[in-house]
Amino acid sequence: MTTTVSERVPTGPASDALLSVQDLHIRFSTEDGPVHAVNGVSFDLAAGEILALVGESGCGKSVTAMSVPGLLSPNATVDGRILLQGRDLLGLSAKELRAVRGKEISFVFQEPMSSLNPAFTVGKQIREVLQRHEGLSKKAAHERAVDLLRLVRIPAPERRVDEYPHQMSGGMRQRVMIAIAVACGPKVLVADEPTTALDVTIQAGVLDILRGLRDELGTAIILITHDLGVVADLADRVVVMYAGRPVEQAEVHELFAHPQHPYTNGLLGAVPHREKGVELVAGRRLREIPGLVPSLRSDPDECVFAPRCPRSTEVCVSRRPPLEPTRPHHPAACFHPGEDE
Amino acid sequence: MTSPRTDAPVLEVTDLVKHFSTGSGFRSGSGVVRAVDGVSFTIGPGEILGLVGESGSGKSTVGRCVTRLVEPTSGSIKLLGTEISSLSRRAMRPLRRQVHIVFQDPYSSLNPRMTIGQIVAEPMRLHGTAKGAALDERVDEMLEKCGLRSELRDRFPHEMSGGQRQRVGLARALALEPSLVIADEPVSALDVSVQASILNLITDLQRDLGFSCLFITHDLSVVEYISDAIAVMYLGKIVERTSREKLFRDPQMPYTQSLLTAAPVPDPVAQRERTRVVLRGDLPSPLDPPSGCPFHTRCPVAVERCTVEVPPLVGVTEPDHLVACHLVDRETGAPDIAAAAAAQGAEAGAGLQTGARRPA
Numbered sequence A: 001m002t003t004t005v006s007e008r009v010p011t012g013p014a015s016d017a018l019l020s021v022q023d024l025h026i027r028f029s030t031e032d033g034p035v036h037a038v039n040g041v042s043f044d045l046a047a048g049e050i051l052a053l054v055g056e057s058g059c060g061k062s063v064t065a066m067s068v069p070g071l072l073s074p075n076a077t078v079d080g081r082i083l084l085q086g087r088d089l090l091g092l093s094a095k096e097l098r099a100v101r102g103k104e105i106s107f108v109f110q111e112p113m114s115s116l117n118p119a120f121t122v123g124k125q126i127r128e129v130l131q132r133h134e135g136l137s138k139k140a141a142h143e144r145a146v147d148l149l150r151l152v153r154i155p156a157p158e159r160r161v162d163e164y165p166h167q168m169s170g171g172m173r174q175r176v177m178i179a180i181a182v183a184c185g186p187k188v189l190v191a192d193e194p195t196t197a198l199d200v201t202i203q204a205g206v207l208d209i210l211r212g213l214r215d216e217l218g219t220a221i222i223l224i225t226h227d228l229g230v231v232a233d234l235a236d237r238v239v240v241m242y243a244g245r246p247v248e249q250a251e252v253h254e255l256f257a258h259p260q261h262p263y264t265n266g267l268l269g270a271v272p273h274r275e276k277g278v279e280l281v282a283g284r285r286l287r288e289i290p291g292l293v294p295s296l297r298s299d300p301d302e303c304v305f306a307p308r309c310p311r312s313t314e315v316c317v318s319r320r321p322p323l324e325p326t327r328p329h330h331p332a333a334c335f336h337p338g339e340d341e
Numbered sequence B: 001m002t003s004p005r006t007d008a009p010v011l012e013v014t015d016l017v018k019h020f021s022t023g024s025g026f027r028s029g030s031g032v033v034r035a036v037d038g039v040s041f042t043i044g045p046g047e048i049l050g051l052v053g054e055s056g057s058g059k060s061t062v063g064r065c066v067t068r069l070v071e072p073t074s075g076s077i078k079l080l081g082t083e084i085s086s087l088s089r090r091a092m093r094p095l096r097r098q099v100h101i102v103f104q105d106p107y108s109s110l111n112p113r114m115t116i117g118q119i120v121a122e123p124m125r126l127h128g129t130a131k132g133a134a135l136d137e138r139v140d141e142m143l144e145k146c147g148l149r150s151e152l153r154d155r156f157p158h159e160m161s162g163g164q165r166q167r168v169g170l171a172r173a174l175a176l177e178p179s180l181v182i183a184d185e186p187v188s189a190l191d192v193s194v195q196a197s198i199l200n201l202i203t204d205l206q207r208d209l210g211f212s213c214l215f216i217t218h219d220l221s222v223v224e225y226i227s228d229a230i231a232v233m234y235l236g237k238i239v240e241r242t243s244r245e246k247l248f249r250d251p252q253m254p255y256t257q258s259l260l261t262a263a264p265v266p267d268p269v270a271q272r273e274r275t276r277v278v279l280r281g282d283l284p285s286p287l288d289p290p291s292g293c294p295f296h297t298r299c300p301v302a303v304e305r306c307t308v309e310v311p312p313l314v315g316v317t318e319p320d321h322l323v324a325c326h327l328v329d330r331e332t333g334a335p336d337i338a339a340a341a342a343a344q345g346a347e348a349g350a351g352l353q354t355g356a357r358r359p360a
């Protein structure tokens, strides 16, 4: 197949894109050869929009998100374009990127304990960001730190500001991470599995905070998760990834109502959840997706999902299905798209 | 159950207590962690009991007491009618094969230096239930039952995916045909599509082999799918216990209600229309549990009495629907925490939000 310029299909109004990721390819060189971690991901993100990246472990969600603020390890090669308000971040120097990070784009990681410094109080860690990027005085930064802790609904913020990370619960630490991430009012917040380590009752609070940031500050959010309930709760638009490729993109209601790709259909069928008004039948089986995720050692010219796909035919292994609309504003990379059953 | 068993419980736990002393904690000095604080339940033959609760509520500690991986502080544990809480290791030995545990983390729970075949064979070797060719055959049979091709027996754990490792853990646990399987978050570390296949596998095996199961999880949607009865734990105590149907139809304890409303459903229309209650605060420390009802610090409907008096776990509306809450009433049933939260939501700083959302 000749190299496509871009398989990008606009799924929303492109004109007001705050962030535009175009034909992103990420390769890692390793001792055992290259790893094709991401192959041709494109999406636009508008101000105040929440875009979810979903897919199985290892499909490239985190590396896609980390490439945006330039946080990939040195053995990574990144191709494509990452435009923040028209400026290509891939062309920036390390110094220029550092100025963008934390100020215009910031990041919340999955594991809050390892991303906070255990040796400093949370207040000091929030102040540090404010002093570096905003040039606030220590006193002003302290007051702002208390406000930020209040914003993320930490009880008694005046007291908590002087505590160390180990004195807080997992849910509180995750909220402190969010407070640090939004300290400078970033335009884009990348949240990588922000609630995966938390319990549902705590998760609900963190999701509410993210929603509040979007509603009140207009922050655009890239939300990485494998929890389709979280997607249903929070996302405006969804990119489904499989083995480094985007396989389907759509507005959230459209995606859940009319999943087109067999992989998306499989994911939605595999979630255990209560069907309203349906009697629970003993022995009811969940739907499985048989088989394993392919290795990322090669980037074959065929559908990456074909080995596990119940619909696959000859054409699926003869070439790569293009990511094209199969319904209005709803592209899917599949030769046999449509809803199951 | 088709097997000719009596209905005598397989497991009977009464007033189980496990306190850990935290030697010389550098920040809070020494203290006692009340990890499990008076827990009682029974599991009948072929029954699956789901044990649900927040991280740190004491679920794993219950499972580890039952398998005697930790010594209970007090209380009674009867396995197949025999009191095992105070049995010596030696006296416990013949009963060991009756109970097996499957752990959450498929990465660290298998010995990395043993092959899959050796891992599955080990309990049978230790108990001398099979040897030589018969043992090999039995290993292949167990691997196959758990959906693994028998040629995988020469592989090492690191050469397998998370889902495959969890299947190995199950094959090992079931090799001795135990009466009771303790499954401690067996699917929590797995992707949804892999989760589904493991849950299906457990249901199939349970139907074929007829074991009883204590299924520990923090995810209510998982136990709803798999269990017959459900017990909800909060801070070392069971706060609600009943059949699966009753728990989901009529959740009574405010904590159970909040768990149910907090878990997002994978349907954007339904999810965005729901009234959710977001609890204030975090799980209190088991080093210093609240007085009265352990949930009162976060409960949207708590009254004065909740802060001083511990509510007993009793059947209020029905004898087999046990709940520990002062506000559940024989006539009017459970308090409606969504309505309470909505009423309080109007007040500033009430610490709760209801799901009044901006339209999508």
Ligand SMILES: Nc1ncnc2c1ncn2[C@@H]1O[C@H](COP(=O)(O)OP(=O)(O)OP(=O)(O)O)[C@@H](O)[C@H]1O
Pocket: A028, A029, A030, A035, A037, A055, A056, A057, A058, A059, A060, A061, A062, A063, A064, A073, A075, A226, A296
């Ligand atoms: N520094 C690296 N060197 C080599 N390979 C890497 C590197 N970082 C990531 N990868 C590989 O890239 C692929 C994508 O990884 P990524 O972390 O983005 O997955 P993910 O979708 O976030 O998965 P998870 O849900 O498990 O977090 C994986 O196969 C991973 O092993």
Ligand SMILES: Nc1ncnc2c1ncn2[C@@H]1O[C@H](COP(=O)(O)OP(=O)(O)OP(=O)(O)O)[C@@H](O)[C@H]1O
Pocket: B020, B021, B022, B033, B034, B035, B053, B054, B055, B056, B057, B058, B059, B060, B061, B062, B218, B286
């Ligand atoms: N060996 C130990 N020494 C001291 N404290 C312990 C020990 N084991 C568990 N605890 C404490 O007992 C409490 C209950 O822990 P347990 O592991 O049973 O919780 P859990 O409900 O299984 O939580 P999770 O969902 O996180 O696995 C926690 O506060 C924990 O810190």
Ligand code: SF4
Pocket: A261, A262, A263, A303, A304, A305, A306, A307, A309, A310, A311, A312, A313, A316, A321, A333, A334, A335, A336, A337
């Ligand atoms: S292209 Fe073919 S193999 Fe790939 S998902 Fe569609 S039907 Fe399945």
Ligand SMILES: [Mg+2]
Pocket: A061, A062, A063, A192
């Ligand atoms: Mg990741």
Ligand SMILES: [Mg+2]
Pocket: B059, B060, B061, B184
């Ligand atoms: Mg546990």
